[in-house]
Amino acid sequence: MNTHIEGRQVHINKPRTEVFSHLSTPANFSDIMPDDVQKFESGDDWFLFELKGLPAVKMKVAELSPSDKIVLKSASDKLNFELVGTLTDENDGTAAQLHFHGEFNAMLKMMVTKPLTNFLGKLSDKLEQL
Template identity: 35%
Template sequence: MNLESPTKVVDKSAEEVYEFLMNVENFEALMPENTKFEKINDTRFLFALKGMPEIVLDLKEGVPHSKVVLGAASDKLPFTLTGNITQIEDTKSEVKLIFEGSFNPMMSMMIKGPITKFIETLATNMDRIGQ
């Protein structure tokens, strides 16, 4: 299953967006309201959306100023969440989130709505970078 957020224009440089996303603690600011969030260590955090199990994400990869990849720590829900960052001006960049996961058809049907809303909220909240 592949889902994409709308592209979000952020009034920050690609470097600032990249540095923000590489710090897992900052994801708390991007989360939807009433989401459980807990930093586990410098590369891992736990979150829980309403009505869904807790999910632990690991920082898997960072390509300076262009891409940040998070992945599920558990094989039960194998997926990645990639933030693609594109510089469009000195102090402006675009961010697009891509969710890629391998799920059975029943699981895909159950999580498609909540995950779509989740990545759209993360993208919308990118305005909070640097606040």
């Protein structure tokens, strides 16, 4: 079952190219992780994070579209999902929005929709503070 969750659009007081450059480096995702992240590790094209009470999630950079889109995919074969960040120019900075796309069965979709929506909200709050 296809699952799509959109984070709210946020404004960042930096040029789009600067935001894109920052988020193109997996290690920099630690800057937007929620405060309840207990573990964060990164490599050249991946990062791993763990929230309290949940298993660790490893994400790999799947696509970098010059200055306007970053696509991260799950590194696990068990769960198929991606996190897409889109960036657009605004008068005095950048508009950014996060989108979650996943393929889950109906039961899993019911279980993960609310926590994922909350997680995207926390990521969006931190993204706005970059």
